[in-house]
Amino acid sequence: MASAGAEPARRAAEGWAERLLAGEKRALARLITLIEERDPAASDVLRLLHPRVGQAHVVGVTGAAGAGKSTLITALARELRARGPSVAVLAVDPSSPLTGGALLGDRIRLGDLSTDPGLFFRSFASRGHLGGLSRAVADAVRAVDAAGYQAVLVETVGAGQSEVEVSELAHTTLVVLAPNLGDDVQAAKAGLLEVADVFAVNKADLPGARETAGEIRAMLGLGPARPWTPPVVELSARTGEGVAGLLEALERHRDFLVASGRWGEKLRRSAAHQLRDLLGEELLRAALARLEAEGSWQAWVEAVARRERDPYTLSEELARRLLAGATGRPRGEGEARGL
Amino acid sequence: MTRPLRVLVAKPGLDRHDRGAKVIARALRDAGMEVIYTGLHQTPAEIVAAAVQEDVDLVGLSILSGAHMTLVPRVIQGLREAGAGDIPVVVGGIIPPEDAEELKKAGVLEVFGPGSSTEAIVDFVRREIGGRVNALG
Numbered sequence: 001m002a003s004a005g006a007e008p009a010r011r012a013a014e015g016w017a018e019r020l021l022a023g024e025k026r027a028l029a030r031l032i033t034l035i036e037e038r039d040p041a042a043s044d045v046l047r048l049l050h051p052r053v054g055q056a057h058v059v060g061v062t063g064a065a066g067a068g069k070s071t072l073i074t075a076l077a078r079e080l081r082a083r084g085p086s087v088a089v090l091a092v093d094p095s096s097p098l099t100g101g102a103l104l105g106d107r108i109r110l111g112d113l114s115t116d117p118g119l120f121f122r123s124f125a126s127r128g129h130l131g132g133l134s135r136a137v138a139d140a141v142r143a144v145d146a147a148g149y150q151a152v153l154v155e156t157v158g159a160g161q162s163e164v165e166v167s168e169l170a171h172t173t174l175v176v177l178a179p180n181l182g183d184d185v186q187a188a189k190a191g192l193l194e195v196a197d198v199f200a201v202n203k204a205d206l207p208g209a210r211e212t213a214g215e216i217r218a219m220l221g222l223g224p225a226r227p228w229t230p231p232v233v234e235l236s237a238r239t240g241e242g243v244a245g246l247l248e249a250l251e252r253h254r255d256f257l258v259a260s261g262r263w264g265e266k267l268r269r270s271a272a273h274q275l276r277d278l279l280g281e282e283l284l285r286a287a288l289a290r291l292e293a294e295g296s297w298q299a300w301v302e303a304v305a306r307r308e309r310d311p312y313t314l315s316e317e318l319a320r321r322l323l324a325g326a327t328g329r330p331r332g333e334g335e336a337r338g339l
Numbered sequence: 340m341t342r343p344l345r346v347l348v349a350k351p352g353l354d355r356h357d358r359g360a361k362v363i364a365r366a367l368r369d370a371g372m373e374v375i376y377t378g379l380h381q382t383p384a385e386i387v388a389a390a391v392q393e394d395v396d397l398v399g400l401s402i403l404s405g406a407h408m409t410l411v412p413r414v415i416q417g418l419r420e421a422g423a424g425d426i427p428v429v430v431g432g433i434i435p436p437e438d439a440e441e442l443k444k445a446g447v448l449e450v451f452g453p454g455s456s457t458e459a460i461v462d463f464v465r466r467e468i469g470g471r472v473n474a475l476g
């Protein structure tokens with residue numbers, strides 16, 4: 001963006017990106033805050049990071065409340081760190097719709113992992129806007145990816161749409177189930193079967209895990225044959241039993257994506273998604289700035305409010321004219337003119 | 340753009356329970372803040388790591404054990420070393436007045452002794468920290 005402060009802003013962004021790429025966690029954490037606030041300075045840094053994005057294996061973790069997603073993510077992070085790869089965890093928990101506040105307690109389980117140089121853990125509150133949140137989390141994933149974290153684990157609030165959103169964002173969608181939660185099988189029927197790349201049946205230290213795993217396998221067997229059949233891994237995040245097996249299943253899925261060309265396909269899909277998003281925002285911003293600059297915005301709003309114009313036709317008309325380079329004004333306010 | 344304040348509530352040292360810290364954490368949440376709660380037995384290094392990675396606006400330490408004169412300076416020193424010396428630190432717990440004065444000289448923004456009400460703490464955070472964040476933009 002050309003503006004008076006463009007040059008200092010560019011230099012500040014360069015310094016910031018450099019510190020982030022050098023592994024400074026403070027720089028990464030500050031960037032994520034700006035991303036959450038949708039501060040334009042975040043884009044200035046992200047544009048410099050773009051060439052570095054695309055290396056990390058992003059695993060989205062979803063499932064019913066209380067299934068053990070957070071406990072399992074910590075266990076997975078521990079196992080990954082023991083084997084070598086660096087890990088970033090992005091944990092999303094709901095904000096109170098009433099006060100906007102949130103109590104974010106997922107770090108409690110980290111213990112000594114908290115100070116591990118190869119681990120970065122960030123808690124997010126959903127801030128009441130799931131759509132906008134997925135955008136912030138997607139950019140945060142890009143930030144930790146560029147910073148060099150090799151595995152990124154994203155936990156989302158397991159409610160409705162978020163499973164689908166997490167599967168947009170992740171290479172591998174891990175669905176966590178637990179015995180005796182009652183709605184597991186229902187949830188599975190309600191669409192988890194489609195989004196899951198790997199199933200974890202957690203709490204295998206309690207009775208019932210084997211049965212839950214059996215039901216999922218049976219349901220998977222009923223569906224059409226697919227190039228990738230989601231493995232169903234029984235484990236206990238609490239005792240750690242089976243966690244290594246789950247990690248291997250996640251790695252097998254990544255290898256499958258690469259070998260089958262789906263990894264590249266995902267990159268293109270996500271590029272299209274991001275470009276569409278940003279283009280839409282940029283067009284809207286430019287259109288509003290232009291209408292306001294020429295002083296016709298208020299007049300159009302009035303015309304719609306007085307029922308002289310309908311917003312459906314008007315928005316189509318304005319978009320057409322803006323793209324052609326001219327906007328005009330409502331009748332009675334002077335004749336149409338180009339800019 | 341206004342955003343919720345982010346506050347880390349941490350318990351360094353060997354305290355046996357965290358009832359008081361949890362009450363404060365919930366009160367701050369109910370006041371519309373995002374509270375990162377890390378549980379009992381945190382080392383100063385773990386608290387610094389959490390403050391940096393969560394990019395909080397304030398670190399609140401709750402200490403009952405009497406070890407505040409060693410633990411608090413270590414947290415402050417650690418934050419400075421991590422390039423996060425600008426994050427303010429407040430301390431609550433069983434802190435004698437003369438220690439409170441020394442902690443403030445060592446860089447603690449405020450000390451809340453045994454008589455402090457939850458409301459007073461929430462008000463302080465809103466007023467002192469809310470103002471800072473808004474000033475930053």
Ligand SMILES: Nc1nc2c(ncn2[C@@H]2O[C@H](COP(=O)(O)OP(=O)(O)OP(=O)(O)O)[C@@H](O)[C@H]2O)c(=O)[nH]1
Nearest residue numbers: 064065066067068069070071202203204236237238
């Ligand atoms: N017995 C047993 N309990 C577990 C296991 N894993 C997690 N839990 C317990 O299950 C409860 C929920 O665990 P979380 O990890 O918070 O679950 P979550 O899915 O992240 O929950 P939300 O984020 O609230 O949706 C906690 O009390 C855990 O201690 C396990 O393997 N075995």
Ligand SMILES: [Mg+2]
Nearest residue numbers: 069070071155
């Ligand atoms: Mg959780």
